[in-house]
Amino acid sequence: xxxxxxxxxxxxxxxxxxxxxxxxxxxxxxxxxxxxxxxxxxxxxxxxxxxxxxxxxxxxxxxxxxxxxxxxxxxxxxxxxxxxxxxxxxxxxxxxxxxxxxxxxxxxxxxxxxxxxxxxxxxxxxxxxxxxxxxxxxxxxxxxxxxxxxxxxxxxxxxxxxxxxxxxxxxxxxxxxxxxxxxxxxxxxxxxxxxxxxxxxxxxxxxxxxxxxxxxxxxxxxxxxxxxxxxxxxxxxxxxxxxxxxxxxxxxxxxxxxxxxxxxxxxxxxxxxxxxxxxxxxxxxxxxxxxxxxxxxxxxxxxxxxxxxxxxxxxxxxxxxxxxxxxxxxxxxxxxxxxxxxxxxxxxxxxxxxxxxxxxxxxxxxxxxxxxxxxxxxxxxxxxxxxxxxxxxxxxx
Amino acid sequence: xxxxxxxxxxxxxxxxxxxxxxxxxxxxxxxxxxxxxxxxxxxxxxxxxxxxxxxxxxxxxxxxxxxxxxxxxxxxxxxxxxxxxxxxxxxxxxxxxxxxxxxxxxxxxxxxxxxxxxxxxxxxxxxxxxxxxxxxxxxxxxxxxxxxxxxxxxxxxxxxxxxxxxxxxxxxxxxxxxxxxxxxxxxxxxxxxxxxxxxxxxxxxxxxxxxxxxxxxxxxxxxxxxxxxxxxxxxxxxxxxxxxxxxxxxxxxxxxxxxxxxxxxxxxxx
Numbered sequence: 002x003x004x005x006x007x008x009x010x011x012x013x014x015x016x017x018x019x020x021x022x023x024x025x026x027x028x029x030x031x032x033x034x035x036x037x038x039x040x041x042x043x044x045x046x047x048x049x050x051x052x053x054x055x056x057x058x059x060x061x062x063x064x065x066x067x068x069x070x071x072x073x074x075x076x077x078x079x080x081x082x083x084x085x086x087x088x089x090x091x092x093x094x095x096x097x098x099x100x101x102x103x104x105x106x107x108x109x110x111x112x113x114x115x116x117x118x119x120x121x122x123x124x125x126x127x128x129x130x131x132x133x134x135x136x137x138x139x140x141x142x143x144x145x146x147x148x149x150x151x152x153x154x155x156x157x158x159x160x161x162x163x164x165x166x167x168x169x170x171x172x173x174x175x176x177x178x179x180x181x182x183x184x185x186x187x188x189x190x191x192x193x194x195x196x197x198x199x200x201x202x203x204x205x206x207x208x209x210x211x212x213x214x215x216x217x218x219x220x221x222x223x224x225x226x227x228x229x230x231x232x233x234x235x236x237x238x239x240x241x242x243x244x245x246x247x248x249x250x251x252x253x254x255x256x257x258x259x260x261x262x263x264x265x266x267x268x269x270x271x272x273x274x275x276x277x278x279x280x281x282x283x284x285x286x287x288x289x290x291x292x293x294x295x296x297x298x299x300x301x302x303x304x305x306x307x308x309x310x311x312x313x314x315x316x317x318x319x320x321x322x323x324x325x326x327x328x329x330x331x332x333x334x335x336x337x338x339x340x341x342x343x344x345x346x347x348x349x350x351x352x353x354x355x356x357x358x359x360x361x362x363x364x365x366x367x368x369x370x371x372x373x374x375x376x377x378x379x380x381x382x383x384x385x386x387x388x389x390x391x392x393x394x395x396x397x398x
Numbered sequence: 399x400x401x402x403x404x405x406x407x408x409x410x411x412x413x414x415x416x417x418x419x420x421x422x423x424x425x426x427x428x429x430x431x432x433x434x435x436x437x438x439x440x441x442x443x444x445x446x447x448x449x450x451x452x453x454x455x456x457x458x459x460x461x462x463x464x465x466x467x468x469x470x471x472x473x474x475x476x477x478x479x480x481x482x483x484x485x486x487x488x489x490x491x492x493x494x495x496x497x498x499x500x501x502x503x504x505x506x507x508x509x510x511x512x513x514x515x516x517x518x519x520x521x522x523x524x525x526x527x528x529x530x531x532x533x534x535x536x537x538x539x540x541x542x543x544x545x546x547x548x549x550x551x552x553x554x555x556x557x558x559x560x561x562x563x564x565x566x567x568x569x570x571x572x573x574x575x576x577x578x579x580x581x582x583x584x585x586x587x588x589x590x591x592x593x594x595x596x597x598x599x600x601x602x603x604x605x606x607x608x609x610x611x612x613x614x615x616x617x618x619x620x621x622x623x624x625x626x627x628x629x630x631x632x633x634x635x636x637x638x639x640x641x642x643x644x645x646x647x648x649x650x651x652x653x654x655x656x657x658x659x660x661x662x663x664x665x666x667x668x
Binding site: 113115119120123124133137138139141226340 | 407571640
């Protein structure tokens with residue numbers, strides 16, 4: 002008998018980490034002589050790098066001073082914060098205003114798949130916190146075309162357009178408004194660590210896949226509106242030439258999901274969208290494709306993070322992953338297909354294609370490898386979190 | 399008269415989700431006399447999915463609103479796609495506190511892009527209510543070059559024109575830039591000042607994901623205008639439903655018959 006993952010029994014005997022629940026379905030996982038996986042060691046490395054105790058609070062204090070110092074004198078805003086209405090970005094917005102005393106410009110990227118619950122969360126948050134919002138809306142024909150292109154490309158990073166679009170929207174608005182800091186609401190302590198072939202993201206790769214499978218031409222980007230075009234070169238331009246720095250303050254915060262939920266509900270009338278990532282309805286379809294085609298269950302990553310951070314027991318996590326993830330909702334999958342205007346037959350046909358990764362398509366990874374020392378250096382210099390280096394070069398394959 | 403204007407998030411081709419959402423928000427309107435909802439809130443404006451899946455009125459979709467109107471003892475005005483033997487109409491309904499449809503208007507000033515989706519409406523009517531005379535029209539029925547529709551309702555004695563809408567803008571519009579400028583305010587002012595009445599319009603919010611306007615979006619900024627100008631305006635957003643509450647006395651539209659023609663000086667509005 003095999004093991005049950007995501008409600009499906011697999012015949013493969015998967016080796017599982019003795020500390021977390023990551024297993025050999027995760028590309029690049031390795032185990033030491035005690036059966037502990039490399040992702041656990043990476044987590045511990047990051048936990049030391051980003052302490053979430055008093056020491057971490059000192060770092061945050063310093064960071065906030067730096068943000069205010071870097072701010073252009075005539076600028077109304079201290080920083081840009083990307084928001085989606087999910088837990089992480091809502092909490093970051095709350096902290097930025099209430100704890101750090103910043104005046105952020107919230108930026109939301111809309112590509113047509115927002116969960117309405119998350120939309121109401123955003124509206125409540127900006128009203129209660131009295132924060133200005135800038136919504137960058139994609140050209141729907143482009144976002145639709147990209148989603149279909151990645152289904153045809155047969156890779157697991159099916160939300161590449163949205164992921165690139167969010168980052169590009171934040172950098173574009175920061176450039177447009179002459180804001181020198183972007184804060185992203187991510188936390189490795191709750192989100193976990195994904196292997197690079199599941200989470201690879203950059204504009205050259207997006208372009209490579211779109212050139213092969215897209216049906217319409219993507220609109221020419223500008224520096225203010227990079228749209229879907231955020232190549233390593235463009236990132237270099239925004240970060241180094243224009244001096245726009247990106248931080249993830251949640252790395253330094255004690256981020257206990259249950260406590261955060263309670264703060265957000267009480268203070269921002271926040272409503273849990275129903276699952277992690279469910280601020281975006283397209284994740285319902287992605288979760289289905291991940292399970293059916295790639296044997297990927299992102300709960301292994303996020304629950305592993307919660308185990309490492311003592312927010313969940315290993316036993317509870319193992320019990321939870323025995324069932325299909327609630328995110329996989331047939332009604333919402335059908336909604337996504339209607340929204341993409343594709344038939345179930347086409348969809349199932351693309352799912353049946355052999356699985357691939359970003360390495361099978363033109364991408365900017367070679368450029369990034371070439372610039373590996375520079376990326377390391379820029380991380381150390383604080384242009385973006387140091388973690389970025391590990392995410393591209395030390396997270397499995 | 400207390401109106402709750404619901405700038406409803408309308409997702410294209412998702413009638414059940416949209417109607418469930420509308421009903422939930424109606425449930426939250428505790429003190430309103432009347433709830434005003436947007437145009438074609440079932441399938442979204444000009445979404446091709448409505449062609450084959452629309453429902454008659456009265457029918458499955460309108461019945462849900464009639465039931466909640468009765469249960470909450472509230473008036474409801476909304477827009478639905480109406481299926482008839484001769485094709486679909488872009489229709490607005492007024493439902494009274496007993497849950498009965500007391501007025502129905504089929505959009506007349508259809509945009510050219512609407513022609514494949516809806517038939518042109520054939521009549522105009524007002525209805526006497528506990529608040530006064532109410533007239534209905536829909537979105538572009540209130541274009542400045544089609545104020546003959548509002549003028550006709552005013553000539554029938556309308557003291558308020560309720561106008562479910564789906565105002566659309568380019569996806570490139572961001573917060574802080576009011577793309578409408580005078581587009582809606584000008585005809586609303588014209589009707590309100592000339593006839594001493596109120597024009598109340600609510601628009602949907604959301605991304606248009608199908609049909610001829612695919613890629614455009616609806617961003618709210620619903621508008622209520624009276625003889626003295628703007629009474630209330632909805633906020634700008636494109637992803638969440640918002641309720642705007644308005645409380646006012648209905649003005650008396652006292653001009654009748656030929657007095658109206660004598661009173662209106664079209665030139666001064668040019």
